[in-house]
Amino acid sequence: MNSTAEKYIRKEALPFIFCPGCGHGIVVNSFLRVIDKLGIGKNQMGLVSGIGCSSWSPVYLQFDCLHTLHGRALAQAEGLKAVNPDKTVVVFTGDGDCAGIGGNHLIHAAKRNVDITVIMMSNYIYGMTGGQRAPTTPYGAITKTSPLGNEEHPFDLFRLVTGAGATYYARASATHPIQLDKAIEEGMKHKGFSFIEVLSPCPTTAGRNIFSFKTPSEMYDWYESQVAVLKPGQTEAPDGKIGLGILYMNNERAELCSVQAEKKEVARNEN
Amino acid sequence: MRIKKLSDSGVKLMQGNEACAAGALAADCRFMAGYPITPATEIPEYLSSRMFAAGGVFMQMEDELASINAVIGASWGGARAMTATSGPGFTLMQEALGYAAVTETPLVVINVMRGGPATGQPTCTSQDAVMQARYGGHGDYEIIALAPSSVQEAFDFTVRAFNLADKYRVPVFVLSDETVGHTREKLLIPESVEIFDDEYQGVCREYFKPDENGVPPRIRFFQGHDVLVDGQLHDQRGIRAGTDPAVCAQAIRRYCGKILDHIDDISSVEKFFPEDAETLVIAYGSVSRSALSAVRRARDEGMKVGMLKLNTVWPVPEKEIRAACAGAKRVIVPEMNVGEYLREIQRIAGCDKVQGFSSIGGVFPAPKAIYEKIAEVT
Amino acid sequence: MKIEIDSQWCKGCALCVRACKKGVLEIGGERSRGGYLMPFAKNPGACIGCRMCERSCPDVCISVSRE
Numbered sequence: 001m002n003s004t005a006e007k008y009i010r011k012e013a014l015p016f017i018f019c020p021g022c023g024h025g026i027v028v029n030s031f032l033r034v035i036d037k038l039g040i041g042k043n044q045m046g047l048v049s050g051i052g053c054s055s056w057s058p059v060y061l062q063f064d065c066l067h068t069l070h071g072r073a074l075a076q077a078e079g080l081k082a083v084n085p086d087k088t089v090v091v092f093t094g095d096g097d098c099a100g101i102g103g104n105h106l107i108h109a110a111k112r113n114v115d116i117t118v119i120m121m122s123n124y125i126y127g128m129t130g131g132q133r134a135p136t137t138p139y140g141a142i143t144k145t146s147p148l149g150n151e152e153h154p155f156d157l158f159r160l161v162t163g164a165g166a167t168y169y170a171r172a173s174a175t176h177p178i179q180l181d182k183a184i185e186e187g188m189k190h191k192g193f194s195f196i197e198v199l200s201p202c203p204t205t206a207g208r209n210i211f212s213f214k215t216p217s218e219m220y221d222w223y224e225s226q227v228a229v230l231k232p233g234q235t236e237a238p239d240g241k242i243g244l245g246i247l248y249m250n251n252e253r254a255e256l257c258s259v260q261a262e263k264k265e266v267a268r269n270e271n
Numbered sequence: 272m273r274i275k276k277l278s279d280s281g282v283k284l285m286q287g288n289e290a291c292a293a294g295a296l297a298a299d300c301r302f303m304a305g306y307p308i309t310p311a312t313e314i315p316e317y318l319s320s321r322m323f324a325a326g327g328v329f330m331q332m333e334d335e336l337a338s339i340n341a342v343i344g345a346s347w348g349g350a351r352a353m354t355a356t357s358g359p360g361f362t363l364m365q366e367a368l369g370y371a372a373v374t375e376t377p378l379v380v381i382n383v384m385r386g387g388p389a390t391g392q393p394t395c396t397s398q399d400a401v402m403q404a405r406y407g408g409h410g411d412y413e414i415i416a417l418a419p420s421s422v423q424e425a426f427d428f429t430v431r432a433f434n435l436a437d438k439y440r441v442p443v444f445v446l447s448d449e450t451v452g453h454t455r456e457k458l459l460i461p462e463s464v465e466i467f468d469d470e471y472q473g474v475c476r477e478y479f480k481p482d483e484n485g486v487p488p489r490i491r492f493f494q495g496h497d498v499l500v501d502g503q504l505h506d507q508r509g510i511r512a513g514t515d516p517a518v519c520a521q522a523i524r525r526y527c528g529k530i531l532d533h534i535d536d537i538s539s540v541e542k543f544f545p546e547d548a549e550t551l552v553i554a555y556g557s558v559s560r561s562a563l564s565a566v567r568r569a570r571d572e573g574m575k576v577g578m579l580k581l582n583t584v585w586p587v588p589e590k591e592i593r594a595a596c597a598g599a600k601r602v603i604v605p606e607m608n609v610g611e612y613l614r615e616i617q618r619i620a621g622c623d624k625v626q627g628f629s630s631i632g633g634v635f636p637a638p639k640a641i642y643e644k645i646a647e648v649t
Numbered sequence: 650m651k652i653e654i655d656s657q658w659c660k661g662c663a664l665c666v667r668a669c670k671k672g673v674l675e676i677g678g679e680r681s682r683g684g685y686l687m688p689f690a691k692n693p694g695a696c697i698g699c700r701m702c703e704r705s706c707p708d709v710c711i712s713v714s715r716e
Contacts, residue, residue, distance in 0.1 A: 001655050001657075001658065001709055001710055001712075002703055002706075002709050002710070002711060002712045003712060003714075004709075005709035005710075009709070010497070010499065012508060012510055013499070013510055014658065015658055015683070015708070016658075016707070016708055018707060018708075019660075020660035020661060020662035020685065020707075021660070021662030021663075021664055021707060022662075022707050023707065024707070025706070025707025025708055025709065026664075026704070026705060026706070026707050028707075028709065029703075029704060029706060029707065029709050030704065032709070033704075042495065042497070043493045043494065043495055044493075046347075046348070046492050046493070048344070059499065059501065059511075062497050063497055064347070064492035064493060064496070064497055064498045065497075065498070065499050065500065066343075066344060066347060066500045067499070067500060067501040067502065067503070068340065068343070068370065068502065069340070069366060069367060069370050069502055071336075072336065072337075072340040072367065075332065075336065075337040075338075075340035075341050075344070076340045076341065076343050076344035076347075077344060078304075078330065078332075078337075078341050078344065079302065079304060079330075079340065079341030079342055079343065079344030079345035079346075079348065079352065080344035080345065080347060080348040080492065081344075081348075082302060082328040082330060082341070082344075082345060082348075083301065083302050083327075083328060083345045083348040083349060083350040083352075084348045084349070084492070084493060087492075087493060104333050104334060104336075104337070105333065105336075105337055108332070108333040108337065174707075177701070177704035177705055178704070181704075203662070215663065216662045216663065216664055217662075217663055217664060217666070217667040220664060220667060221667075260323070260328050263323045264323045264324075264326055264328075266323075267320055267321075267323035267324035268323075268324055268326070270320075270324070271324045
């Protein structure tokens, strides 16, 4: 175990549930480096997740952790944050958990601009149940529940989440761990609803079973060929590639917990 | 228990829903998340400013799923937390209530019952969520439910609900109904209330390890415990154990046992004219007031009638019901449903002796109607 | 540089081998506790300490340090 992990891993919960080569482990790896760098201490951070492979991530970390129901991570995180506005709250979720069954909570948490960092690991499928179509699955893609090619278009999460009111949006990829660190770090520093979409390859149920990649490395090579690191100010990559970087940041819109604190003052003075 | 002095004690004129909200504030509830729904809406309205004034937070969520889950988050965050809802909203909350049961999360839900199923009768009174309160979620677990019959009880039972939730680390329901919720009458806010405030000393690493009462300690986030809360069945450290039959069976038995082994502590009933009752009326919630009026009239006319009022309906106050039914020749259970709790009474006292008196369609059973039923069978 | 690979948690995914642009690592014949064929530092002298193997490990089981 690397020395950073040694400091933060909840050892009795090991091993990671993830399959060999799963991108989610790389996200955990990156997250640990970021919190170590930011010096986030014990009792300063609560972790919340939903259901699915990615939502197991915080269970392995030695912090207060709510491993909630499918889709409900954001709602529980909002309650946790509301009564602990001075603490850091991070949500680990997957594309199905966050944008599918939890979609309504996603847009409303973004609308509130509540100071929560969301790390959404997207593998474009439902991995834990064996590779079914997700709300992020590309149009025409073959999955276990779209064997004829996906009849539906995927969400444009960048437009959805920023349109709903999120004030930070970054896209990163498990193939680019340095940029991933940066995306998480800036998201955690940002006061407001920070959304980090992480392209996180699923080498087993997507890679091997659907796309016939023989090894995780082969799949990561393909992912790498599909992404491009954005230049500052860009939100779209050239040549139809998927752009990685900080796509949006807004420090103007009021953050919910700050507003709630003001209301407490107003209400106290009126009584 | 700590004694908390109340600054707003004294006689008030208040509505049942408002009394629940006032009781929650008196009980140091500092987080409410809710979604507007008739006939419970006055509760979030009342708390929307007062919760902030008390230093807490009120959030209007996007739906009932979000509301109950936010309450779970706030509860682990250290606050006494609640939501209020009715019919369809309570139905939406069931998955999370099961989660609260297995994660042993203390919280309070005020369910101001209205007629169902589905949208049903939004503005009409009912008691048709009594069984749902107990069996609403999948899986075996026990909860606690109190049934206020008046504005005073709406206040008092809500205060008690928070104490029971913390003491037993369990979701507690206040099963109010549209009649109680919208009745406006006298409320005496007491000088003080008791607050259950047991704090765990030291660092806890076995978050689900029961004490001698079968209940784990009331621990919270950000206190150094690094709590791991998981909806999958888990061992005492919170580590998932969904495929371990022994651990899971033991956990399920304990979720049930910690409540069922303490029925005597949790139960609250009131007996009226127990000495010579040949006909016994068993009632709870708003119907019990109508029933008591009917029983008094029947006694005035010489009938040997008594009554058992259930202040708590879950867990079933079995001992009291059995004792009260023992001396009676017949038992009537008036309810605003087709006969839900009736089955519990029949299970205890036998089907021959126990009959229901059902009032559905949003009709509150008047004392006269219950009196006529008593007169018919006595 | 010293490259340590934790045989307790390694799942043999070989993403570290892929991540290393200097060809330091290779999958060998030794198995981790989980039964996976593990990587080893075949060419440690070529390591420049960029830690891309450490960062790319989904099981947080690689440590790179100066000797």
